[in-house]
Amino acid sequence: MMKKLYLLLSLLGFLGKAHAQTPTIAVFTTGMDKQPGYLPFYWDAKKGKVYLEIDKFETELLYYPSLASGIGSNDIGLDRGRLGNEHVVKFQRSGPKVLMVEPNYQYRAISTDPLERRAVEESFAQSVHWGFEVAAEEANHVLVDLTPFLMQDAVGAVQAISQTRQGSFRVDPSRCAMYLPNTKNFPQNTELEVTITLTGDSPGGYLRSVVPTANAVTMRQHHSFVQLPDAGYKPREFDPRIGYLGIEYFDYATPVSQPIMKRYIARHRLEKKDPSAAVSEAVKPIVYYLDPGTPEPIRSALLEGAAWWNQAFEAAGYRNAFQVKLLPPDADPMDIRYNVIQWVHRSTRGWSYGASIIDPRTGEILKGKVTLGSLRVRQDYLIAQGLVGNFESDTAHVGEMMQMSLDRLRQLAAHEVGHTLGLPHNYVASTQNQASVMDYPHMVAKLKGGRIDLSDAYTKEIGEYDKWSIRYGYQEFPKGTDEKKELNRIVQQMHAKGLTFLTDQDARPEGSASPTTHLWDNGANAVEELQRVIAVRSAVFRNFTEKKIPAGTPMTTLEEVFVPMYMFHRYQTEAAAKVLGGVNYSFALRGDGQPVLSPVPAAEQKKALNALLATLNPSFLAVPDAVLKLIPPRAYRYDPNPREVFKRHTGLVFDAMAPAEVAAGMALRLMLNPERGARLVQQKLFSPNQLGLSEVIDELVKQTYTPSGPNYEGEISRLVQRKVVEQLIQLAVDKNADGAVRAAAHNGIMKIKGLPTVPANSFTAWLIRQYEQNPDQVPLTTPQTAPDGQPIDPGQEWLQPDCDWTR
Structure with a gap:
């Protein structure tokens, strides 16, 4: 009995001692710099640590990381000010540990019934972003060491560098530290910033061009904890007929007769002082x-x-x-x-x-x-x-x-x-x-x-x-x-x-169907605007002299001015190509009176075809002789950005054939896009008077396989002919393309084979023989890539793409 009592007293003494080992916040933070605000925190200068004081348990708040200082490379995308994804989080305590938990707002039950809500919450996973050990506590407040959480690669810089093939990098903790100038507290938000260094081997060219020592990439990453707004905001429903970004989620409390997916727009909160007033x-x-x-x-x-x-x-x-x-x-x-x-x-x-x-x-x-x-x-x-x-x-x-x-x-x-x-x-x-x-x-x-x-x-x-x-x-x-x-x-x-x-x-897709929806275009009619743009381009060519650059500027830099002028038609060409196999449509709702779907009329498609074929004419593709005489090899220390000028097969000397190869390849790729081809095939099935893929290919062959002389334009003509047969072969062997599209491409190749302008000992005939003998192993020429176009001014926005908006 005495032995059991002794053990009990010993256990109680141990628990009391263990409890005493958790100091109060006041004692633990002695000598530290306190920053009051939304989430109070303490800076321990001796240890280089930040301690967060938490009293808002089970209270949702918003957390998001961002990039305070970037790398400086558009290709990698780690720019100053880049925002990470938002996360609604809350702190939950379990004994000596505090978890930072993100509920799953993709799946909800908008219901007053707590059991109905719980059924959904327990059906889908949540995310725990971090687990913290309690360092000190008093009353209902606890203190946790936030530093390890802050020192992570929160914006995904390692992944961005890897995805752009710039090397394999990792966070080096010995080269990371708090950045106090931007570590601040406000009434509605707490802001913390750290210096993060990534180290790695074999850094790529993008990194080498912007980082002083490319195997040590140092940036500043920022962490924001923000008070969520009150319930006064009223969500507004999304309508696909008028564009808005926003949120969407499944609402499992929705009656079966109604859509379970809810969509709402994103917008700022804005209210009138006088709601009854017109203004x-x-x-x-x-x-x-x-x-x-x-x-x-x-x-x-x-x-x-x-x-x-x-x-x-x-x-x-x-x-x-x-x-x-x-x-x-x-x-x-x-x-x-x-x-x-x-x-x-x-x-x-x-x-x-x-x-x-x-x-x-x-x-x-x-x-x-x-x-x-x-x-x-x-x-x-x-x-x-x-x-x-x-x-x-x-x-x-x-x-x-x-x-x-x-x-x-x-x-x-x-x-x-x-x-x-x-x-x-x-x-x-x-x-x-x-x-x-x-x-x-x-x-x-x-x-x-x-x-x-x-x-x-x-x-x-x-x-x-x-x-x-x-x-x-x-x-x-x-x-x-x-x-x-x-x-x-x-x-x-x-x-x-x-x-x-x-x-x-x-x-955005090259094979997209809308004849009115394009990037970097103008005009109500894509084909007419292409013709107008071509006239502007011709005028530029007629007046292109050395006076396009200031006196005292190396003549070699004239190339950078000429490139966007030569490619001035590129985006309007893409717009006109979408008229081929094009479909007019809208985001119509049943009963709203909008036209739903109709193919572009045959006359418009034929007009587009003729305009596109004009961009393959040797006289259009030729660089003016006067311009060729103005662009010397690159001057010493005036190396161009390789993506801003035409690639060349001629070494240091400007390649007179490269612009034609790029522009012709672009037009042919657009015209013979497999998705566009499939639409042309199917449109012909339902409307015999409609332009079909076989007609497009027939006209393409007819216009490009004409006799050519031994001069510059003749060589461009032969280049275009080679590009035509190579593009058709590529389409014919594309296993992902529609069968009828591949068949039309094959028929086009056979038509070229039988032309009197294609001698049996020609390169084109040799390519066709390779195609016939082993179609999967045809030695096609690697296409010349065009100088960078987008951003044209300049500007996958995801790009990233796009897109511009990252949500």
């Missing part, structure tokens, strides 16, 4: 702040372009509800309270982005973050230089070229801010009188009296579609209004104005 000031206007590191005159252009959005909010019934200001000196761009437009530098031209931090529960935008690449204005200026440059003096036409560049920056600022307001791309807008800044615009260069005029190169205000989209997303309706009915009315009124919406999925 009212906002309770809290949406304010964007521009990076003060942006130089003039770019700064003024960006401020002006971003402020265009106030025109759209005025149309939605608000007065001065959207504002743009310069970021105050005492403001921190990482603070959740500031929507920011950041000016970012890279080593090469690249995309700009519009991203947002949103509440994943509702779609409410909490912070807009625009990233603008600084080199794009230089590319705009270079294009303007090719179009109108004539340096009879050092300042000749500089004002005109700079004005076009600044006009583009205004449009760009509006575009990227539009993404942060919730809007995706609308690529059909360029065919509807440039109705949206959310399109990708090609500069409108007009011919006036044989001279190129850039005064209307870019729009100078918000588009009409943009006003309707802001009305849909932000207009406030009086109490008692049937909101769904009113939103539908907005869409119908927009359609009555001839405005529609189509986006990336309809425009």
Whole structure:
């Protein structure tokens, strides 16, 4: 009995001693620097650690990482200001451990029944982001060591470097530390920043070009903990007929007769001071702040372009509800309270982005973050230089070229801010009188009296579609209004104005079907605009002299000016190609009166075919002799960016055949796209008068396999012929292509084989024999890649793509 009592007392003594080993927060943090705010934290300067004080258990908050200082490579994509994904998290305690848990908001039950909600919660996995040991505690507060969590690669830099084949890297803890200047606390958010160093072997070229010692990549990563907004925000339903980004989730409490997938738009919270007034000031206007590191005159252009959005909010019934200001000196761009437009530098031209931090529960935008690449204005200026440059003096036409560049920056600022307001791309807008800044615009260069005029190169205000989209997303309706009915009315009124919406999925793929939805195009009719663009290109060629560069500039740099002029037709060619096998369609809803689906008329398709064939004409593809005599081998220490000039088979000397090879290969790839071919085949089945794939191939062979002389244009003609047969062989052996498409390509190859202009001892005949003997092993020529086009000005936005908006 005494032995048992002794053991019990010993156990109690051990537990008491163990409990005593967990100190109070006050004792543990003696000598540390306390930072009060949303989540109080302590800085232990001796150990280089940050301790987080937690008293908000089971309270949801928003966590997201970001990149405070980047790498400087557009190709890798690790840019200053890059945002990571948002996560709704909460802290849960279990004994001596605290877990940071992310609930699964992709699957919900919007119900008042707790058992119904629990059934869904327990059916799908959650995510635990980190586990912390309790270091100290008092009352209902605990202290945890946050440092290991902060020192991780939170933005996925290791993965980004690996995916771009720049080497295998890992975090080196010995070279990581807290970065105190940007570690701060605010009433609604806690901001912590660390210096992270990745080390690795065999770094790739992108890294070597931007990192001083490429096997040690040091950047600063930022961690934000943000108070989630109150329940006053009302989600607004998504309508596919008018573009909005947003959230979607499964609601398992939905009646079986209704869709289980719920879709809501992303938008800022905006309310009228007087909801009953047709026009009212906002309770809290949406304010964007521009990076003060942006130089003039770019700064003024960006401020002006971003402020265009106030025109759209005025149309939605608000007065001065959207504002743009310069970021105050005492403001921190990482603070959740500031929507920011950041000016970012890279080593090469690249995309700009519009991203947002949103509440994943509702779609409410909490912070807009625009990233603008600084080199794009230089590319705009270079294009303007090719179009109108004539340096009879050092300042000749500089004002005109700079004005076009600044006009583009205004449009760009509006575009990227539009993404942060919730809007995706609308690529059909360029065919509807440039109705949206959310399109990708090609500069409108007009011919006036044989001279190129850039005064209307870019729009100078918000588009009409943009006003309707802001009305849909932000207009406030009086109490008692049937909101769904009113939103539908907005869409119908927009359609009555001839405005529609189509986006990336309809425009980006080379084989996409819409004849109106393209990147970097203009005009209501893609074919007519191609013909107009070709006329502008011809005018540029006629006037292309050494005066395109200033006096004292190495002649070798004339090549960089010439390249975008030679390829000036590239995007309009892509637009015209989509007319072949094209299909007019809309995001129609049943009963809304929109046309659903119809093929492009045969006459339009034949017109497109003729325009495309004109881009394969040797006289079109030839570089003017005068230009060939102006471009010498590269000057010492003036090595070009290899992606900005034509590749060459001629060593140091400019390759006169390379531009033709690139342009012809591009046109043929577009015309003989396998998806486009399949649509041509099927359209012919249902409409015998429609243009079919066999007719396209027949006309292609007829126009390109003509007698050619021993001169420059004759050699281009023979190059095009080789490209035609190689593209047909590639299509015929494509096992993923439709069988009828492969058959049509095969028939085209056999037709070429029988032509009198194809001697039996010719290279073309030899290629065809290789195809007949072993089709899977035909030694096709590796196609020359075109110099970089996108961003044209410059700008997979995912790009990343795209896209611009990262959500």
